[in-house]
Amino acid sequence: MNVFQEINAPLRTIMTPGPVEVDPRVLRAMSTPILGQFDPAFTQMMNETMEMLRQVFQTQNKWAFPIDGTSRAGIEAVLCSVIEPGDKVLIPIFGRFGHLLTEIAERNGAEIHIIECKWGEVFDQQVIIDEVRKVKPKVLAIVHGETSTGCMQPLDQIGPACRELDVLCIVDAVATIGGTEVKVDEWKLDAVIGGTQKCLSVPSGMAPITYNGRVERLLATRKKVERGVAQEHDRVHVQHPIRSNYFDLSQLQDYWGPRRLNHHTEATSMLYALREGVRIVLQEGLEERFERHRLHEKALIEGIKAMGLELFNDVSWKLPMVTCVTIPDGIDGEAVRTMLLEQFGIEIASSFGPLHGKIWRIGTMGYSCRKENVLFVLAALEAVLIRHHASIQIGQGLQAALNVYES
Amino acid sequence: MNVFQEINAPLRTIMTPGPVEVDPRVLRAMSTPILGQFDPAFTQMMNETMEMLRQVFQTQNKWAFPIDGTSRAGIEAVLCSVIEPGDKVLIPIFGRFGHLLTEIAERNGAEIHIIECKWGEVFDQQVIIDEVRKVKPKVLAIVHGETSTGCMQPLDQIGPACRELDVLCIVDAVATIGGTEVKVDEWKLDAVIGGTQKCLSVPSGMAPITYNGRVERLLATRKKVERGVAQEHDRVHVQHPIRSNYFDLSQLQDYWGPRRLNHHTEATSMLYALREGVRIVLQEGLEERFERHRLHEKALIEGIKAMGLELFNDVSWKLPMVTCVTIPDGIDGEAVRTMLLEQFGIEIASSFGPLHGKIWRIGTMGYSCRKENVLFVLAALEAVLIRHHASIQIGQGLQAALNVYES
Known part of the structure; x- marks a missing residue:
């Protein structure tokens, strides 16, 4: 037998685009003893979580509940429940997670149409709308906040255009939910997937989703009640x-809805975490929370610039909770990250694909998005860059950030 | 805004076949602040968890890791990674969860062959082996411990026969892992799925699986590295x-293996829970833990019988951690369950399909499997049955259970 010691995890300052530090109240909620999945005290918590999720998604949708898996489980649940083999799916790609949508849609037999723009840019909404008119897809699947490039795609015109053209608009809002506006109803988004481990500051392992009646009606045409729990009137040909x-939303609805039809065993402790996480979001207030994200973003940006570093995403479409810093010439980005982790216990992120080795990505999300963390990461980055002989403005970063906080 | 109060869950005595009470050490482990998914301190914990899972599965398999989802996510991950459209899959069904295997295999395009026996029975192993010879499937998928009927299917001859016939033997050991022998290597099982929320006493939300080189070689023929993280040499036609x-084991391997290729964001807090859960299992000792399950099963059975109630699964193939009690004539099973919950805070289970309304199912799993719980459930059941005017032997149940504990 090889039995290890009990968990003895170092305490980190996590300034990546996720997973980020979990709110201590959420950690505490997870240590609540569990309840059975059909215990009335538990189903009441499921309902309360749905009600609070609706508010976070800014929607009146009936359906807003978590998928028991990580964020991409939520994306897959929506796409595989909606896409039938041969369906046309249009995917505008402006970073890694657009590719993920393609990957998932393709495996579900979609006829994929892609438009791409350079990593670091987003689309003019009219370009996407024109493409929707041309391709006439059943589904437009698009990322809202692309953490790989630190860019945010405006959606306020795309959603209404899709509605008018009778195209389902499905949005990956994993990075943005709880950190900036995701106006599901106002933007006329048909299905939206959020993430827990980013601005909600809940551990990875659940994916809150919401969808409207248009999606629900489509699901009804594909519904198949599970053998073993089906009753006679349920047996219909599909x-x-x-x-x-696992990802069949038509079955999950029956589990989250009043029928409470047995499906999987709900992930109790993760539901406790999510319930507490969204409760904290609403307690802070959506507007106040978005404002907090903007404040710390500003302090971080000012600090980075004052240090003499260049922002990769200093653009009007910058994702407010991810700041991408161009790695200075001659500096080994990975060596800097390692030293930050080993000497300071701070984690920042590298990137993927064409940006790998070119930028660092610093997150200011949820519970990680606070003054001490921003100041500490600036102080540490300066010290590590001095150690790596980078040419930077010494002593300026923290002063610039403090100016933001004191103004 | 409609913001609810913080979690205030009642404390239950959970005596169902899952989810069951979580070990307090596991609850505590979950409140550990999180680490980034590629933090060396975290990847080491991933490796340690794999090592301990191998021991729990009694295997030398290289691959033993959790799927980030509930138990059926583990089943779906294995089946959808192995089954190609048109593959013959043989599924012997002896309860609800055999139907679940069918449900999942069918959606993956399998040509399904079913043999069924009456709920409450299991198969003579030779019957299954003969069917394997006849059907010549690619996969035999079978449940080990069927919680819906409280029966356990012996597998020690089926596994070796499948190996000899070059059939992949895939086993749902969700209910049995950590509670009774699941000898993956000795029984020559090719892939096995365990459950967290039963005998491991970890919350629902992860599904530990293991599979051998035969499965790994099959996965290699279907491997496709994800766009966005793929390198040139990865692009092969499949x-x-x-x-x-989400369930692509060939990709998950690259995440759990030394390549550490980015896939989902590992569910940190659930991994902490699983690591602590399997650590506790190994610390107790597999043999000692199985013996504990047998002891409390015996006390419960003796108590139930002494009360004058009838066991539905008083058979040699009884599942040691699930005791099914026939609901006496004229008694409303659901009213009894409700009173147990409302007056005593005790949860026991009803059943599905042909057994619905006919039996109660009482679990003695993991942390719930302890003396106080067995004695309390017997005391409460007696009181509630008296209240429902059932004809039982008053005062005998606890005496019989105490006899077991004191002998």
Whole structure:
């Protein structure tokens, strides 16, 4: 037998685009003894979580509940429940997570149409709308906040245009939910996937989603009640049943809805975490929370610039909770990250694909998005860069950030 | 805004076949502040968890890791990664969860072959082996511990026969892992799925799986590295790619293996829980833990019988951690369950399908499997049955259980 010691995890300052530090109140909520999944005290908590999720998504949708898996489980649940083989799906790609949408849609038999722009840019909404008119897809699937490039795609015109053209608009808001506006109803988004481990500051392992009646009606045409719990009137023939049982939203609805039809065993402790996480978001207030994200973003940006470093995403479409810093010439980005972790216990992120080795990504999300963390990461980055002989403005970063905080 | 109060969950005595009470040490482990998913301190914990899972599965397999989802996510991950459209899959069904295997295999395009026996029975192993010879499937998928009926299917001859016939033997050991022998290597099982929320006493939300080189070689033929993280040498054509991205074991391997290729964001707090859960299992000792499950099963059975109630699964193939009690004539099973919950805070289970309304199912799993709980459930059941005017032997149940504990 090889039995290890109990967990003895170092305490980190986590300034990545996720997963980020979990609010201590959420950590505490997870240590609540569990309840059975059909215990009335538990189903009441499920309902309360749905009600609070609706508010976070700024929607009147009936359906707003978590998928029991990490964020991409939420994306897959929506896409595989909506896409039937041969369906046209249009995916505008402006970073890694657009590719992920393609990956998932493709495996579900979609006929994929892609438009791409350079990593670091986003699309003019009219370009996407024109493409929707041209391709006439069943689904437009698009990322809202692209953490790989630190860019945010405006959606306020795309959603209404899709509605008018009878195209389903599905949005990956994993990075943005709880950190900036995601106006599901106002923007006329049909299905939206949020993430827990970013601005909600809940551990990874659940993916809150919401969808409207348009999606629900589509699901109804593919619905198949599970053998073993089906009753006689449930047995209907379905032409293209949903390919996944675990991600079948038509079944999950029956579990989250009043029928409470047994499906998976709800992930109790993660639900406690999510319930507490969204409760904290609403307690802070959506507007106040978005404002806090903007404040710390500003302090970080000013500090970075004052240090003499260049921002990769100093653009009007910058994702407010991810700041991308161009790695100075001659500096080994990974060596800097390692030293930050080993000497300061601070984690920042590298990037993917064409940006790998070119930028650092610093997150200011949820509970990690606070003054001490911003000041500490600036102080540490300066010290590590001096140690790596980078040419920077010494002593200026913290002063600039303090100016923001004191103004 | 409608913001609810913080969690205030009642404390229950959970005596169902899952989810069961979580070990307090596991609850505590979950409140550990999180680490980034590629933090060396975290990847070391991932490796330690794999090492301990191997021991729990009694295997030398290289691959033993959790799927980030509930138990059926583990089942779906294995089945959808192995089954290609048109593959013959043989599924012997002896309860609800055999139907679940069918449900999942079917959605993955399998050609399904079913043999069924009456709920409450299991198969003579030779019957299954003969069917394997006849059908010549690619996969035999079978449940080990069927919680819906409280029965356990012996597998020690089925596994070796499948190996000899070059059939992949995939086993749902969700209910049995950590509570009774699941000898993956000795029984020559190719892939096995365990559950967290039963005998491991970890919350629902992860599904530990293991599979051997035979499965790994099959995965290699279907491997497709994700766009956005793929490198040039990764781009190969695959005839039948795995239909799910989230459940693609060939990609998950690259995340759990030394390549550490980015996939989902590992569910940190659930991994902490699982690591602590399997650590506690190994610390107790597998043999000692199985013996503990047998002891409390015996006390419960003796108590139930002495009360004058009838066991539904008083058979040699009884699942040691689930005791099914026939609901006496004229008694409303649901009213009894409700009173147990409302007056005593005790949860026991009803059942599904043909057994619905006919039996109660009482679990003795993991942390719930202890003397106080067994004695309390017997005391409460007696009181509630007296209240419902059932004809039982008053005062005998606890005496019989105490006899077991004191002998």
